[in-house]
Amino acid sequence: MLNKDLHLVDDLSKAEKAATRDGFGKGLLELGEKNKDVVGLCADLKESVRMNWFAEKYPERYIAVGVAEQNLAGVAAGLAFAGKIPFASSFSVFSPGRNWDQLRVSICYSKANVKLCSSHAGLTVGEDGATHQALEDIAITRVLPNLVVIVPSDALETKKATIAIAKYQGPVYMRFSREKTLVYTTEQTPFEIGKALVLKEGNDATVIACGIMVAEVLKAAEVLEKEGISVEVINNHTIKPIDVETIINSVKKTKAVVTAEEHQKTGGLRGAVLELLAEYDVMAVSGYVAVEDKFGESGTSVELLEKYGLTAADIVEEVKKVVKKK
Amino acid sequence: MQKKAAKKEMIKEASSEISIKKLELTANKIRQDIIKMLFAANSGHTAGPLGMVEIFTALYFKILKHDPKNPKLEDRDRLILSNGHICPVQYACMANSGYFPEKELLTLRKINTRLQGHPNRLDLPGLENSSGPLAQGSSIAAGIALAAKMDRKDYTVFCLMSDGEHQEGQIWEALMFAGNKKLNNFIGIIDRNNIQIDGYVEDIMSIEPLRQKLEAFNCNVYEMNGNDMKEVVVTLENVLKNRNKTTRPSIIIAKTVPGKGISFMENKYEWHGRPPKKEEAEAALKELQAEREIIINKR
Numbered sequence: 308m309l310n311k312d313l314h315l316v317d318d319l320s321k322a323e324k325a326a327t328r329d330g331f332g333k334g335l336l337e338l339g340e341k342n343k344d345v346v347g348l349c350a351d352l353k354e355s356v357r358m359n360w361f362a363e364k365y366p367e368r369y370i371a372v373g374v375a376e377q378n379l380a381g382v383a384a385g386l387a388f389a390g391k392i393p394f395a396s397s398f399s400v401f402s403p404g405r406n407w408d409q410l411r412v413s414i415c416y417s418k419a420n421v422k423l424c425s426s427h428a429g430l431t432v433g434e435d436g437a438t439h440q441a442l443e444d445i446a447i448t449r450v451l452p453n454l455v456v457i458v459p460s461d462a463l464e465t466k467k468a469t470i471a472i473a474k475y476q477g478p479v480y481m482r483f484s485r486e487k488t489l490v491y492t493t494e495q496t497p498f499e500i501g502k503a504l505v506l507k508e509g510n511d512a513t514v515i516a517c518g519i520m521v522a523e524v525l526k527a528a529e530v531l532e533k534e535g536i537s538v539e540v541i542n543n544h545t546i547k548p549i550d551v552e553t554i555i556n557s558v559k560k561t562k563a564v565v566t567a568e569e570h571q572k573t574g575g576l577r578g579a580v581l582e583l584l585a586e587y588d589v590m591a592v593s594g595y596v597a598v599e600d601k602f603g604e605s606g607t608s609v610e611l612l613e614k615y616g617l618t619a620a621d622i623v624e625e626v627k628k629v630v631k632k633k
Numbered sequence: 634m635q636k637k638a639a640k641k642e643m644i645k646e647a648s649s650e651i652s653i654k655k656l657e658l659t660a661n662k663i664r665q666d667i668i669k670m671l672f673a674a675n676s677g678h679t680a681g682p683l684g685m686v687e688i689f690t691a692l693y694f695k696i697l698k699h700d701p702k703n704p705k706l707e708d709r710d711r712l713i714l715s716n717g718h719i720c721p722v723q724y725a726c727m728a729n730s731g732y733f734p735e736k737e738l739l740t741l742r743k744i745n746t747r748l749q750g751h752p753n754r755l756d757l758p759g760l761e762n763s764s765g766p767l768a769q770g771s772s773i774a775a776g777i778a779l780a781a782k783m784d785r786k787d788y789t790v791f792c793l794m795s796d797g798e799h800q801e802g803q804i805w806e807a808l809m810f811a812g813n814k815k816l817n818n819f820i821g822i823i824d825r826n827n828i829q830i831d832g833y834v835e836d837i838m839s840i841e842p843l844r845q846k847l848e849a850f851n852c853n854v855y856e857m858n859g860n861d862m863k864e865v866v867v868t869l870e871n872v873l874k875n876r877n878k879t880t881r882p883s884i885i886i887a888k889t890v891p892g893k894g895i896s897f898m899e900n901k902y903e904w905h906g907r908p909p910k911k912e913e914a915e916a917a918l919k920e921l922q923a924e925r926e927i928i929i930n931k932r
């Protein structure tokens with residue numbers, strides 16, 4: 308049974324589809340109206356990251372930096388020092404991929420109030436291929452002190468997160484995706500930075516996911532339920548600071564954990580969760596659904612998710628395997 | 634004035650009319666292949682590849698020292714594509730010159746293909762570098778050129794770059810390096826088509842005065858109309874001829890028309906990153922076929 312307090316879409320098969328990048332674009336547009344300090348910067352990918360809506364409505368607060376991601380991060384830091392709330396955008400492979408040093412020192416070390424918001428994360432980028440598929444960005448951002456790292460799970464949540472991070476004072480990295488995916492939350496579903504959501508309660512295993520994998524986990528949970536396996540589903544949208552209490556309590560109960568993310572299997576959500584369990588001496592069997600230390604390739608997003616083992620069916624398999632280990 | 638007249642003179646005495654006509658026909662075939670590939674892929678970049686057809690054709694079918702049947706030929710010239718997104722033009726030239734079967738072109742961007750959306754050197758023999766993230770090729774080209782110097786090799790490194798790419802710091806780091814290390818075997822070609830994704834380069838983040846910038850980085854600068862086959866061949870031959878008379882890298886600013894050859898695509902930045910739909914592909918191929926007849930009927 309879905310957690311009633313969260314007002315999720317009851318019937319997933321009836322859920323609409325939208326890209327998380329659209330949620331970012333809408334959130335930013337709304338912020339433009341609400342807060343005059345919000346400025347948008349983009350490195351020649353305005354429409355792809357959906358900053359075009361903000362740019363059209365607030366041209367005086369939109370800054371095109373050209374194809375120059377290092378400068379993007381640095382200029383954003385400068386704007387932040389002078390009191391602006393800069394949203395700086397590109398693709399995840401380039402930002403934080405290319406501008407990691409600027410992110411580390413000009414933004415994180417300096418506590419610049421910059422919101423680095425990047426689209427086209429993960430394999431679902433599709434045909435552009437490996438060079439454009441960020442599968443390492445969670446790892447390289449969550450190691451940075453002072454940085455909040457958010458991976459919202461659907462378009463509506465991304466919109467809420469965009470608005471929330473503008474209120475939060477400090478550096479944030481948020482990653483989102485190109486492909487349309489299920490919108491399983493509603494306007495009433497809460498969002499709070501650092502507060503993971505238990506979407507569904509269960510006893511046999513905890514499945515912790517972020518980003519577009521959360522909806523896949525919900526689908527998997529339905530299948531598993533029918534086979535008599537009861538899973539607790541956690542949407543862990545904030546990778547850092549991670550929600551210690553929610554995760555620890557759940558895994559203490561189920562003693563089995565599976566993570567699901569559109570990222571390399573090391574350094575990302577799985578790493579964050581397992582580090583936490585080790586830190587708190589929580590004993591549990593574990594498994595994961597993630598990319599097996601490989602680069603991606605060209606293909607449709609559906610083909611790639613299948614080939615790299617990131618579907619609901621893969622989650623079902625993994626949960627069964629892990630539960631057997633108990 | 635004098636310079637212009639001298640250039641014209643050179644063009645006249647250049648490579649025979651016949652070989653230029655042959656290259657133009659090849660270029661026309663390459664354009665048709667690009668349209669077919671992008672339509673089949675249903676994603677990818679159209680404007681950039683079409684604008685660079687003459688230059689890639691001249692390189693693969695006349696200028697480069699290479700052997701499509703032996704892509705690892707030791708002293709081959711190296712073609713480094715820095716703006717990887719225009720790879721359809723490179724793939725089409727590679728297939729048509731015998732690196733791999735032409736029918737494979739239609740696998741572009743499809744799952745399990747060797748023709749990745751952005752080139753992967755590990756997938757396809759004949760690709761020197763993997764690219765996509767702009768500007769990386771410039772430094773790689775400089776590194777290869779330096780290795781050639783260290784090993785006293787005579788091959789040339791052609792580094793293909795775009796204009797939008799010149800907004801990246803790395804390009805200038807690479808050029809500063811190439812100038813400093815006296816890499817006269819480094820020949821850069823800049824696709825100066827004045828478009829990038831978000832609009833015209835001049836509007837988004839001007840890179841002018843480009844020529845003066847390049848000169849200030851200790852490069853010899855040439856300019857050419859990148860869509861005039863004769864001028865392309867003559868300029869490239871001229872740069873190669875001058876190569877050993879200078880210690881500087883050479884950079885050719887190639888003025889090109891993005892979307893060249895297809896009336897409704899030319900000079901429109903909207904065609905940077907979208908493929909033709911069915912009717913558009915058909916119309917494009919029709920225009921190219923008509924153009925082919927014109928080339929054939931040229932004296």
Ligand SMILES: Cc1ncc(C[n+]2csc(CCOP(=O)(O)OP(=O)(O)O)c2C)c(N)n1
Nearest residue numbers: 351681765766767795796797828829830905
């Ligand atoms: C480092 C990096 N940043 C951003 C991109 C996304 N991108 C791909 S092509 C492009 C436009 C660059 O302009 P140009 O190469 O001149 O484009 P064209 O003339 O081919 O349309 C951008 C921003 C990229 N590939 N690499």
Ligand SMILES: [Mg+2]
Nearest residue numbers: 796797826828
């Ligand atoms: Mg350009």
